[in-house]
Amino acid sequence: MPRNIWLAALIAAMFASPLSAFAQDELRVVEPFQLQRLDTQTGGFQLRANGVTETLVQTNPEASVLPALAERWETSADGLHWTFYLRPDVTFHDGTSMTPETVAASFKALLPKGNLIKNAKIKDVTAGEGTVTFTLEQPFAPFLAYLLDPAVPVLAPSSFGPDGEVTAIVSTGPYRIESAELPQGLNLVRHDAYWGEVAKIERVRVDGVPNPETRVNIALAGEGDLVLEIPTTAIARVDRSGEAKIVRAPVPRVVMMLVNVKKPQFADVGIRRALSLAVNREAIAVTVMGNAELAANQYFPPAMKGWHFDDFKPQTFNLTEANRILEELGWVRGADGIREKDGIKFAGMMQTFPQRAYLPVIAEALQAQLKEIGFDLTIQVGESSLIPEAQNNGTLELGLGIRTMIYQVPDPVARLTTDFATDEPSTDATGATGWKSEAMREAVAAYNRTSDPAERLPLQRKMAEILQDELPVIPITFTDEKYAISERLEGFVADPVMQTRPLNHLSFKE
Amino acid sequence: MQRAVRHAIPRAVFRRVLEAIAVALILATICFALVHAIPGDMALRTAVSRLGVENTSPGAVEQIRESEMLSRPLIAQYGDWLGAVVTGDIGRSFVSGRPVAEELLGASGYTLRLAAIAWLLSYAFALPLGIAAGLAPNGALDRATALAAAALSSLPTFMIGIALISVFVLSLDWLPPAGYRRPEHLVLPALTLALGLMAPSVRIIRNAVVEVQDASYMTYARIRGFGRIKAFARHGLRNAGVPIVTFAALQFAYLMDGFFVVETLFNYPGIGDAMVKALLARDVPVVMGCALLIGTTYAGISLLAYLICMALDPRLVDEGHGSR
Numbered sequence: 001m002p003r004n005i006w007l008a009a010l011i012a013a014m015f016a017s018p019l020s021a022f023a024q025d026e027l028r029v030v031e032p033f034q035l036q037r038l039d040t041q042t043g044g045f046q047l048r049a050n051g052v053t054e055t056l057v058q059t060n061p062e063a064s065v066l067p068a069l070a071e072r073w074e075t076s077a078d079g080l081h082w083t084f085y086l087r088p089d090v091t092f093h094d095g096t097s098m099t100p101e102t103v104a105a106s107f108k109a110l111l112p113k114g115n116l117i118k119n120a121k122i123k124d125v126t127a128g129e130g131t132v133t134f135t136l137e138q139p140f141a142p143f144l145a146y147l148l149d150p151a152v153p154v155l156a157p158s159s160f161g162p163d164g165e166v167t168a169i170v171s172t173g174p175y176r177i178e179s180a181e182l183p184q185g186l187n188l189v190r191h192d193a194y195w196g197e198v199a200k201i202e203r204v205r206v207d208g209v210p211n212p213e214t215r216v217n218i219a220l221a222g223e224g225d226l227v228l229e230i231p232t233t234a235i236a237r238v239d240r241s242g243e244a245k246i247v248r249a250p251v252p253r254v255v256m257m258l259v260n261v262k263k264p265q266f267a268d269v270g271i272r273r274a275l276s277l278a279v280n281r282e283a284i285a286v287t288v289m290g291n292a293e294l295a296a297n298q299y300f301p302p303a304m305k306g307w308h309f310d311d312f313k314p315q316t317f318n319l320t321e322a323n324r325i326l327e328e329l330g331w332v333r334g335a336d337g338i339r340e341k342d343g344i345k346f347a348g349m350m351q352t353f354p355q356r357a358y359l360p361v362i363a364e365a366l367q368a369q370l371k372e373i374g375f376d377l378t379i380q381v382g383e384s385s386l387i388p389e390a391q392n393n394g395t396l397e398l399g400l401g402i403r404t405m406i407y408q409v410p411d412p413v414a415r416l417t418t419d420f421a422t423d424e425p426s427t428d429a430t431g432a433t434g435w436k437s438e439a440m441r442e443a444v445a446a447y448n449r450t451s452d453p454a455e456r457l458p459l460q461r462k463m464a465e466i467l468q469d470e471l472p473v474i475p476i477t478f479t480d481e482k483y484a485i486s487e488r489l490e491g492f493v494a495d496p497v498m499q500t501r502p503l504n505h506l507s508f509k510e
Numbered sequence: 511m512q513r514a515v516r517h518a519i520p521r522a523v524f525r526r527v528l529e530a531i532a533v534a535l536i537l538a539t540i541c542f543a544l545v546h547a548i549p550g551d552m553a554l555r556t557a558v559s560r561l562g563v564e565n566t567s568p569g570a571v572e573q574i575r576e577s578e579m580l581s582r583p584l585i586a587q588y589g590d591w592l593g594a595v596v597t598g599d600i601g602r603s604f605v606s607g608r609p610v611a612e613e614l615l616g617a618s619g620y621t622l623r624l625a626a627i628a629w630l631l632s633y634a635f636a637l638p639l640g641i642a643a644g645l646a647p648n649g650a651l652d653r654a655t656a657l658a659a660a661a662l663s664s665l666p667t668f669m670i671g672i673a674l675i676s677v678f679v680l681s682l683d684w685l686p687p688a689g690y691r692r693p694e695h696l697v698l699p700a701l702t703l704a705l706g707l708m709a710p711s712v713r714i715i716r717n718a719v720v721e722v723q724d725a726s727y728m729t730y731a732r733i734r735g736f737g738r739i740k741a742f743a744r745h746g747l748r749n750a751g752v753p754i755v756t757f758a759a760l761q762f763a764y765l766m767d768g769f770f771v772v773e774t775l776f777n778y779p780g781i782g783d784a785m786v787k788a789l790l791a792r793d794v795p796v797v798m799g800c801a802l803l804i805g806t807t808y809a810g811i812s813l814l815a816y817l818i819c820m821a822l823d824p825r826l827v828d829e830g831h832g833s834r
Contacts, residue, residue: 036560036606045565115567182606184690184779209688209777217687221679383790385558389551408565424568 026203027489027506030215030224034183034208039166041113044150045408050188050206051199051503053153053171056084056103056132057144062305063410063497065144069098069154069172069195070132075451079139084132091193092156093176100127103154107132109164110152116409117149119417141451145411174199174504183208199504200491212357219244219484226492226501227484231357232290235482244484249494250303251481252406254296255362257350257474258387258399262434264344266397270325272471276315277322278373284365285477288358296475299467300405300412303496306453306460307405307412312468315475322373331374339374347376348397353384356402362476363400391433392425402479403430406497413447416440416463420472432472440466522816530809538801542588545794552580552792556604559791578604591798600802601795603788610799613784618803620690621773621780625765627696628703633758635704636711643712644719644750645738655712662709667771671702675775688777699776703768707761714757718750725749751822759815762808 029050035043040053047053056070067073070084090098104127111122121137136143156170169177174196175188188204207224209215216234219227222243230238235246257275259266266272281295297314300307331339331346339346350366352359360381367377377398380386390396403419405412418424419431421444440463447459467473485492491506546552553575557566560574575581594601600610643652662670678698679687689695722728723746731741769782777783781800788796 033562042560045562115565115570118569182608184777207689207777211774211777214688214775214777217675217679221683221687223686223689383550383555383558385555386550389554418567 025201025508026205027201027503028223028225028486029204029206029501029503030209030218030227031206032208032210032212032215032229034210035180035186036183038169038177038180038182039113040110040153040155040169041115041151044153046206047169047171048150048153048173049500050186050204051173051175051500052169052177052186052188053150053155054173055147055153056086057147058500059148059410059497061493061496063406065148065410069103073144079141080136082134082136082143083128084134086130086132087195088130090172090195091191092158092172093170093191094156094158095193096156096158098154098156098172100130100132102157103127103132105157106155106159107134107152109160110155110166114149114152116414116418117146117152119414120146139449141448142411142413145409146414148409150408175204178203194504197504200507201503204503216484219486222486224484225486225489226506228481230482230484232288232482233357235290238484242487244486247483247485247492247494248291248480249483249496250294250301251404251479251496252301252304252412253402253404253479254299254301255356255359255400255402255476255479256296256299257366257476258391258396258401258430258433259472259474260391260394260396260398260433261472262394263348263397265346265348268329269470270329271331272474274322274325274329274373275370275375276471276474277318277325278370278375279315279366279474279476280317280369281315281477282317283369284362288361288365289477289479291480294478294480296477298464299473299475300464301478304405304412306457307464309461309464312464315468319372326373333374337371337374338376345376346374347378349378349380350398350400351380351382351387351390351396352400353387354381355384358479359400359402366400366476388425391431394434396433399433400476401430410497413444413463417444420444420463420467435470435472437466437470437472519817519820522820523813526809526813526816530806530813533809534802534805537805538798539588541797541801542591542794545789545792545797546584548792550792552794553578555790555792559605559787559793574604587794591795595802600799603796604793605788605791605796610795613796614781614799614803617779617781617784620778621769621782624696624699624703624769624772624778624780627700628707628765628768629758629761631700631704632707632711636708636715640712640715641719641742644716644723645742647716647720647723652716655716659709659713662705665706667702667706667768668775670705671698671772671775674698674702688775690778695776695778699772699778702772702775703765706768707764711754711757711761715750715754718753719746722746722750748822752819755815755818755822759811762811766804766808 031046033046035046037043040047044053054068056068057065058068060066069087069090071087073082073084075082086098086100086103092098104125107125111117120140120143122134123137124135126133153171155166159166159168159170161167172195174191174194176191178187178189180186185205185207188206190199190202192198209218212229212231215227216230216238218224219230219238220241220243227244230246238244239246259272261267281297282292285295286292297316298308298312302308326339331341333339350363352363354360360379363379367379370377387396387399387401403415405415407415420437421441443459443462443466447456450456481494483492483494488508489506490509493505495501553571554566556578557571557574561570579587591601602609603613606613639655643655646652675687675698678685685697686692686695719742723742727745728741731745736744766782769780770786772778773780773783774786781803784796785800788800
């Protein structure tokens with residue numbers, strides 16, 4: 001008998017505690033990222049996107065900066081002091097009030113952990129009468145956009161341990177963290193004292209599911225209300241399932257061929273132009289991305305007003321012209337159809353990674369298309385970090401990567417700086433390799449000195465033109481975000497600048 | 511005989527514990543060597559896993575290189591890890607920052623649950639089918655189970671999983687496709703593993719039963735007037751148990767292989783999932799922690815099987831198995 005009791009206790013323990021109850025009325029968000037640590041440096045973007053953290057400003061779908069925890073702001077004449085007037089009656093998730101002192105203390109603690117905001121070179125943050133003032137080392141016009149660095153939200157004093165390290169995420173967003181099951185997911189609950197529109201759905205479960213097919217199965221089974229990054233191949237299946245509908249939204253992301261211009265076969269801009277002309281972007285956009293309009297004839301997508309220019313000469317598919325350029329440059333076809341010049345083979349290995357399922361497929365399409373102009377492309381699929389490693393040690397020939405142009409900071413110049421106007425080593429599969437342009441650096445610097453849109457527009461055009469003419473990277477296709485939205489959910493509007501997914505606006509149908 | 515067993519068991523346990531420690535350390539050392547043999551920058555890979563590919567700055571990479579002391583010679587890193595393990599500290603994850611012991615404790619709970627259900631499920635099917643097939647060799651059931659076992663054995667685990675998802679999730683809408691929060695989340699991963707385990711088990715059980723049926727003591731039992739079933743239940747079952755228990759222990763290796771696939775497919779946060787992610791992220795402390803855990807568990811299961819075999823057939827002690 002006692003043996004049976006032990007056995008029963010063992011079985012009960014195995015099936016008990018961790019299998020928590022499932023609430024039918026909770027919003028189930030399924031995203032491809034798993035949160036590794038509950039801190040803003042690691043998970044800042046997910047925490048903001050899911051409505052947990054906020055900062056002084058926010059963006060609208062046009063990527064304009066709007067008030068959030070600050071009602072308004074002003075800049076000193078020399079551009080060194082930015083003063084923000086805080087919204088009154090804002091309450092943190094722990095019930096304490098937001099004050100200028102708590103906001104200044106939060107920035108002081110988090111700024112050293114910031115990512116892109118470090119470019120703003122903030123010297124000091126001080127609390128005033130209902131205000132917080134930032135003092136910069138030098139004028140920095142896009143400061144408001146950089147303030148949206150998700151690694152630096154406004155956190156309550158209870159978020160920090162005695163050593164100043166973040167021990168909990170207590171912010172002001174429409175949802176607060178009830179519990180975290182890292183890295184699998186977060187359980188969120190409505191912040192009833194939210195200063196803006198209080199959420200309609202009380203509870204949210206955010207699950208990180210990296211495997212795209214598993215996310216598709218979750219959408220097909222009706223087990224997720226908002227499922228992110230559905231692969232193109234699964235769109236029809238999800239739409240037919242009766243459990244969810246696909247919502248597509250263009251996002252500011254380009255798939256591009258990274259070219260090491262220090263390699264002799266890519267050094268001449270004419271060669272890069274020939275490679276670009278040999279790419280049938282429309283075919284790739286239709287067959288791989290499921291939308292002909294995603295063909296990338298320039299670096300910035302049409303939705304990015306002021307950065308995309310309709311009068312640019314498009315990089316249209318033209319094999320005759322590509323072959324003519326190569327002949328003119330002295331690249332001669334061998335018996336095997338592959339070109340050569342001075343003993344150098346017209347060939348290269350393209351590195352790419354499978355985390356975005358379409359990348360290896362596009363690489364194979366490029367392999368077939370570039371063969372038409374006598375280019376021998378080999379493909380290596382590995383981890384995404386292999387590309388920056390190869391960029392930094394000089395072994396990269398070609399890469400196929402992506403760039404989300406206003407990821408985290410809603411101003412493309414933040415990423416243009418790190419990708420095309422820096423001597424720092426590359427850390428992601430996005431930037432130029434072996435290419436340096438003083439004109440680009442000057443344009444970026446001039447842009448950072450002015451906040452006047454009229455002065456900025458020609459600089460924006462200049463930067464886009466340099467990329468179009470010199471092709472340090474060859475744009476292939478843009479991408480769109482594909483969300484599977486469950487039939488019971490309403491109110492979802494995709495954020496084209498990918499800064500947030502306003503969960504507080506969502507509700508379940510009656 | 512009883513006295514011999516009493517003396518043999520502590521010796522066997524002691525020997526197996528020493529073996530477990532040796533196996534775990536050798537496995538962890540091999541993992542350490544293999545992870546470092548993979549080309550690429552450890553600090554960059556860790557930074558990408560921790561921060562995401564579009565959020566990794568040169569500063570972050572250097573910070574990780576410094577904080578995790580990745581610039582030191584490998585022998586020094588290994589020596590420090592070994593020294594810490596002796597004190598019971600198996601380190602912190604490079605990616606999550608949490609103690610490896612804490613991470614593995616959480617993950618092993620999930621895996622233990624999955625393994626236990628899969629194993630029980632497989633033998634719930636395999637035992638009656640194997641015994642029935644063995645009692646009537648070359649009969650219809652024997653041939654049918656041989657065919658089914660061959661088919662299931664030839665299918666990779668992920669194929670079985672995808673087939674089950676297609677049927678029970680997408681067609682019948684009976685079960686959830688992935689997750690770990692509700693009891694029904696365990697059904698498909700456990701069934702996927704169970705089907706893979708069951709295929710060879712049925713044949714092993716069947717062969718053990720056939721062998722026992724031909725033994726002289728079974729003939730004697732039948733001469734004494736016992737029917738086939740009763741003779742098998744009284745004399746055959748215990749004897750057939752030894753190879754079955756030994757094989758069941760060996761199946762742990764298959765089960766571990768299955769965890770890697772099944773836990774990824776069903777987004778189930780167990781040891782297999784943790785190890786795959788740790789390998790991709792070059793999270794050396796977690797990889798080595800997993801190796802220690804897998805090594806000691808395997809040795810523990812092997813010891814358990816050994817003790818059960820000695821209990822089933824005390825002649826094994828007489829033959830010197832316990833004293834070696």
